[in-house]
Amino acid sequence: MPQSPIELKGSSFTLSVLHLHHTDPALVRSALAEKVSQAPAFLKNAPVVVNVSALTQGVNWRQMQQAIAASGLHIVGVSGCKDEQLKRLISRSGLPLLTEGKEKKPADNVPPQAPAVVPTVENLPTKTRVIATPVRSGQQIYAKNCDLIVTNNVSAGAELIADGNIHIYGVMRGRALAGAGGDKNCQIFCTHLSAELVSIGGVYWMMDQIPGEFFAQASRLYLQDGELTIQTLN
Secondary structure, rough: OOOOOOOOOOOOOOOOEEEOOOOOOOHHHHHHHHHHHHHHHHHHEEEEEOOOOOOOOOHHHHHHHHHHHOOOOOOOOOOOOOEEEEEEEHHHHOOOOOOOOOOOOOOOOOOOOOOOOOOHHHHHOOOEEEEEEOOOOOEEEEEEEOOOOOOOEOOOOOOEEEEOOOOEEEEEEEEEEEEEOOOOOOEEEEEEEEEOOOEEEEEEEEEEOHHHHOOOOOOEEEEOOOEEEEEEEO
16 A cells, blocks of 8 residues: 555643734834844744733734734734634734643642742653753754753853753853753753843743843743743742
């Protein structure tokens, strides 16, 4: 029997979610252009899901879609849509309506537990990739299904990607993406944080979003309630 020309398999991808907070396409386009210019290697031609849950009034979807595309981003779906008319417009534009996974909420009257300062041995992956040489501009290091440890400097324009945690024992000027497979429990540890971009589980900060008091300092980043959080690394 001849082999089929196609094969359909299940898989998972980490996508950035663009949350819209304004219905003016011109304002959105301007804000996106500024963001893309700050990290073009990460955002240019990047696939995104557009979340419209915060929009409380009508939006010209055709113009909004054009504004987002003009910034270089590629819309792969739309989430958070509650308005039936907008749903129809989105469907007619050829985009799927998606439902984002929701994080579990703590039970009533049970205070949420703060994340551990240091991951325990039991929580560490079974393997770790260690890079002892400098990571130069244009290089990309990927640690699949494990932690990544870099014991040297990371230049601007370099990219570190790990499905687990990322540790940088040097000056970090490039991009660090931990939890690339979607694990939101991963963390980033850095002895000198001057990164162009940091990301955990698809939630990211550009350089200008890193609080100034932590810049060029030893820092730890993790997600708390779905938001990036940073503290001094002691």
